Amino acid sequence: MLETGTVSIGTAGKLDDDVAFILAKAAELNLPKITTLGHEGARDEFARRLSRTNPPAPDGVEAEDILVAGIPARRYGPAGGPKVKAALLYAHGGGFVVGDLETHDPHCRALAAESGSVVISLHYRRAPEHMYPAAIHDAKAALAWLAAEYPGWRLGVAGDSAGGTIAAVLALHARDLGLPLALQILIYPAVDQMGDFPSRQRLGEGYILTRDDIAWFNAQYFGEGRAPLRDTEAAPLYAASHAGLAPALVVTCGFDPLVDEGEAYVEKLRGAGVPVRHVRLEGSVHGCLGLAGYVASGKAALAEASRAWSSVC
Template sequence: MPVDPQIQALLEAGRHLPRTETLSVPEARAQYEARIAAMAPPAKVARVEERDIPGPTGAPLRLRLYTPEGRGPFPLLVFFHGSGFVLCSLETHDGICRNLCAGAGCVVASVDYRLAPEHPFPAAPEDCLLATRWCADHAAELGADPARVVIGGGSAGGNLAAVTALRLRDEGGPKVLGQMLLYPVTDWHTPGHPSYAENAEGYGLTRATMEWFWGHYMPDPGGTVSHPHAAPIHAASHAGLPPALVTTAEYDPLRDEGEAYAERLRAAGVPVSCTRWLGLNHGFYFWCGKVDRATAAMAEAAGWLREVFAGRPPVWPTVHR
């Protein structure tokens, strides 16, 4: 279908902005942080607090904890934000976390993992693995149930959630109930899947921006571009992984690699629900409350979480909505 008119209006409003790959990292970070002002007010939650935990190097690793209304213990979502392993923050993804917290009735622990280029691969996956284990071990302190934990994230955060699921399987757990992968990065950009060519320009995220992101995250990639902790689609096996929600956008360079990852999971016997959101572009969950179809997508993600937390992971084929 054509680009959603509400998305098209947002694209037009941003045409004057310089392209990410032409900016320095500090300039690009400032540009992404500035768009918070354009987002719709998120859902209300009962409480938001921050906590520092010891990171893999001994330096503090910050978590932002969102608690829903009601009485706990609540289920727990450990969430990893996106934007190419280089940009964005707890602040840029605050609205998404609040909407998931309220919509799914769960505690959300948003992880402030280390960013490239200051901390290239594998710093981010190390932080996310440690944070997941810490949250599971300390769930009771967070008002959460350690038996009902899901990991998730969007874009680069979806990559980190998929990688964390692989590492939990291979490196001693703990077991999680599901992995929520929102327009995830699952593969290297070259040669790239067909959507890299179809959506290379004009829809927000571009091929050139993805190359810029990967260049900072893996400045000397060598053979690591196919390492499963960088590109989880290249894991030797996807069997035994937790149930997954994979969402993609019609006008996104990452569309096909996300759907290819869903098919790899299915082929390995993993329960998968996959939705391609028609008319939308990469990053659409930011626009919940401002773009009607993004609001519907957020409701679907929250509904999937509720079912998984209840022990009823839904399964549906790749559908176009």
């Protein structure tokens, strides 16, 4: 059973020392802004960075590349087969533009190793080649596949950043279909594409994800010059109702431009009677999961996700 409540890790208003070191090092190296490289260059640069900062992959996990409803995916499970009848669909982060099966491979291996379950990592179609709502359509198709492939199993959805948005949308979709989910894991999700919350301005520079980055990702995903949407499938915060959704783990970071909307989503879920565990990484930044090879908060985010999923398997 998911342990609910709010957990604060770190000191409010103070960057963790290891995160501050990473930010200073990145500034010293004068790394190129991903958003200036074009979408293909951005993908290469994002993958290169995460290959250096991701956590090590655990042993004892088997993986195979498969197609899920015609969509590239990777299936993970403990060596010798799953220990529990549970399957988790994971959507990677990357602003709907970057990120792939490789960038999030260690995280999915850790989830499978810790829980003894099957984990399916989905490589949904990315923008700008495939704009909104292509990624959502792929995720919905994958969820239908998951339910058919593992009948009677406990099912869950998870994702970080853009993948967290997808997971939140899938939880709403599953409820509307009458498909029970054991858990939704939302790691620093974007749930308000209008960007009205103060943290998007207050923390819009100097903490890895910037307001300019968000604007660039939105332009790729929604279209140049097109205002971000309040459609439920773009901004799940504005769903007509959040009642009856699966229990949720929501991870937010104190120095993330998306922190305000993530915490608003926590309150929206709680107000609708949804069991929620909210973990606030006070001194961390957006994307810390991809820094888990170096920063304690990234390790904590992954450990919280693994523990939550294991608790409902």
